Amino acid sequence: MTSPDVLHRWSAQRRPPIDRFPYDAVVTAYQQHGKHFVPDAWTQALTAARNRIAHLNGGDSRYLSTFLGCALDKTDGRFDYRSYLGLALLPIPGPDQTPGAAARQLVRRDRLHAQLLIDLIAFELRSAYDELTALPQMRPTPAVTTKRLRHALRAAMPALHRMSFVDDASASSEIDLLRRVTAAVNLDLTDDDRRALQTSMLPVHTMHDEWMFIRVLQAFETTFALLASDLTEIITAVQAGRTPAAATRLSAAASLLRESASLWPLMATIQPAAFHAFRPYTDGASAIQSRHYKILESLCRRPDNQRLHSPAYLSVPEVHTAITQGQVSLDDALDAAQQPAAEDPFLAASMREFTAAITQWRQTHYRLAVRILGPDRTGTGYTQGTPYLNDARHEPVFRHNPPTTRDVGGNA
Structure with missing residues (x-):
């Protein structure tokens, strides 16, 4: 089983690098346990990571914030169809009225x-x-x-x-x-x-x-x-x-x-x-x-x-x-x-x-x-x-x- 230590190490940095967030470790943990059963140690580490990036701006931090919202939806009491399917994380086509x-x-x-x-x-x-x-x-x-x-x-x-x-x-x-x-x-x-x-x-x-x-x-x-x-x-x-x-x-x-x-x-x-x-x-x-x-x-x-x-x-x-x-x-x-x-x-x-x-x-x-x-x-x-x-x-x-x-x- 994976450990949230890698997530703690990422969060402990003075300015955590958004492009080096340990997505692999987090997703692996969720797939090993299931979101409903993921240990508190992971959700607590993810919550701490979200708090660390709250002041950051830019496209990468927005995507990471969206991911953390999906990962913590049950913890936050916001679990719904969109967060379950991670729809905000996918490049789903939207309205576009430009030529072509x-x-x-x-x-x-x-x-x-x-x-x-x-x-x-x-x-x-x-x-x-x-x-x-x-x-x-x-x-x-x-x-x-x-x-x-x-x-x-x-x-x-x-x-x-x-x-x-x-x-x-x-x-x-x-x-x-x-x-x-x-x-x-x-x-x-x-x-x-x-x-x-x-x-x-x-x-x-x-x-x-x-x-x-x-x-x-x-x-x-x-x-x-x-x-x-x-x-x-x-x-x-x-x-x-x-x-x-x-x-x-x-x-x-x-x-x-x-x-x-x-x-x-x-x-x-x-x-x-x-x-x-x-x-x-x-x-x-x-x-x-x-x-x-x-x-x-x-x-x-x-x-x-x-x-x-x-x-x-x-x-x-x-x-x-x-x-x-x-x-x-x-x-x-x-x-x-x-x-x-x-x-x-x-x-x-x-x-x-x-x-x-x-x-x-x-x-x-x-x-x-x-x-x-x-x-x-x-x-x-x-x-x-x-x-x-x-x-x-x-x-x-x-x-x-x-x-x-x-x-x-x-x-x-």
């Missing part, structure tokens, strides 16, 4: 999406051959590992192809392809990328499957962030009268959402017994707190008052505030333009396409939750669990669903 932003944001999403999944693949491969790999409890059988690797690779391939990282046609076998994509992504990693992958893996327990659980949720959040940014630009295009551009962008968003659904078969490889072992220690961190998903949902249409003032949105107060202060949704923009979606068959088609994609995503989420939790089990973070998901999957995506092709005079 859409293409750059997709590249950022693809790089991070691929990095998260390749990290999972590398972890599974290491665990299969090395008993000393982190999170040793309840390792899956070889058959489950093989299935997990296959689904992780399948979920990563579209992004890898867009980045021209791999030619799967030249691979002699699946394991050869796994090694090739792992090598290609690792060669592309910057020092900042490596640090982000390292620091964003602070599981609460030592169950093997929690690594996969965290990486899949992080990958979903990366896509939701990009889609929320896309919706903002789509609304701007509608407001400017550029409905063809809005329709094209919305159709692309639907395609990306359908593509991300390939993460569900990967998540389905989780061992229920392993999930139930670490799940109690995630109380306080629930996907209901997903800020990116709620932004995405609320940019399609303003939630009705019952949902807006329920835990669904009260769990994300900054999103709730934005809505109550007049955030414009796509429905609002179409109403203001006095242009029903039906008047533009391309926009109507893209809205139907996006509705189908998000509805399917919700349905799959619900079915998987029922299979793992049961139909009446509460969720993490004191939420209603599967009953909540059952209600949420029936929420309309847009206030006025676009009519079918037959309704607007086309051929169905």
